Amino acid sequence: MKRSCRYLLVALACIGAWPAVAQPAAAAADSDPVVVVIEGKPWRRGELEAMVRALPPNVMQNFFADKRNFLLQYALVQRLAKLAEQAGVPEQEPHRTRLDYQRLVYLAQAETEIAANSITLTPEEQAKYFEEHKQDFSRAHVKVIYLAFNDNPPPSKDPRAKRPRTSAEAEKLARELVQKARAGADFGALARQYSDDEETRARDGDYRPIKPNDTNLPPEIRTAIFSLRPGQVSDPVRQTGGFWIFKLTDFVVPAFNEVQNDVYQALREERFRAWIEGLQKDLKIEIRDESYVGGGSPKK
Numbered sequence: 001m002k003r004s005c006r007y008l009l010v011a012l013a014c015i016g017a018w019p020a021v022a023q024p025a026a027a028a029a030d031s032d033p034v035v036v037v038i039e040g041k042p043w044r045r046g047e048l049e050a051m052v053r054a055l056p057p058n059v060m061q062n063f064f065a066d067k068r069n070f071l072l073q074y075a076l077v078q079r080l081a082k083l084a085e086q087a088g089v090p091e092q093e094p095h096r097t098r099l100d101y102q103r104l105v106y107l108a109q110a111e112t113e114i115a116a117n118s119i120t121l122t123p124e125e126q127a128k129y130f131e132e133h134k135q136d137f138s139r140a141h142v143k144v145i146y147l148a149f150n151d152n153p154p155p156s157k158d159p160r161a162k163r164p165r166t167s168a169e170a171e172k173l174a175r176e177l178v179q180k181a182r183a184g185a186d187f188g189a190l191a192r193q194y195s196d197d198e199e200t201r202a203r204d205g206d207y208r209p210i211k212p213n214d215t216n217l218p219p220e221i222r223t224a225i226f227s228l229r230p231g232q233v234s235d236p237v238r239q240t241g242g243f244w245i246f247k248l249t250d251f252v253v254p255a256f257n258e259v260q261n262d263v264y265q266a267l268r269e270e271r272f273r274a275w276i277e278g279l280q281k282d283l284k285i286e287i288r289d290e291s292y293v294g295g296g297s298p299k300k
Contacts, residue, residue, distance in 0.1 A: 143205035146197035174236035174243040
């Protein structure tokens with residue numbers, strides 16, 4: 001079900017990208033003069049900017065960055081669209097079907113934005129959600145050692161240059177360091193001596209706090225970290241170009257007020273997903289030919 005609503009959830013990620021446009025009050029003609037006439041239609045400054053602010057953000061930015069070029073392009077688009085209409089393009093295939101489909105998609109996206117923006121969450125609901133999902137907002141504090149490798153280094157012109165480790169050498173060293181760390185060796189000292197990650201090496205291996213749903217990290221790294229108990233050291237985790245070793249120092253569950261924005265977004269997305277899934281359950285679709293729908297390309 002989560003996969004089936006993935007595309008509609010894209011609209012949720014874009015909420016706020018199309019800000020609500022406040023319609024200006026009617027202004028007297030002398031205080032809002034005509035600033036441009038496009039294809040015979042006069043545009044007052046107020047109505048022109050109101051129209052532009054209703055467009056996608058990148059289009060609006062283009063207008064305010066270079067009004068002259070925007071207006072030239074807008075006039076050209078209007079002329080081309082008028083020619084297409086005069087030629088009956090909107091009634092020709094495949095254009096009619098494409099226009100209908102684009103209208104459907106736009107209206108569906110607009111409805112999802114309206115629905116998502118209508119979700120209201122009280123402070124009490126947010127606090128309750130936080131209490132029920134504290135682990136989702138926890139932070140893992142870890143130390144790391146990174147051992148880089150390169151099995152196909154470019155030829156070096158300097159015979160004195162240090163040869164990079166091979167993957168086999170890096171894995172061997174990684175397993176030795178894991179064994180030492182688990183036997184009680186100071187992980188920070190090992191990081192200072194061996195790690196190839198300069199930023200964490202300078203901090204005795206300390207890495208930034210990690211959230212369970214941190215999508216900036218590969219799944220195998222998140223799994224390695226969140227399967228540890230405080231004080232434990234992971235097995236080496238191979239990634240492109242290097243091995244990572246992690247030591248979990250502790251888990252911290254922040255106070256509600258520290259993560260209230262994250263809580264709000266998570267609960268809002270949950271409510272939105274429930275709304276989408278409710279619609280999906282009520283869809284009326286009857287498959288008459290499972291062999292046709294089940295796979296393969298449609299017959300021509």
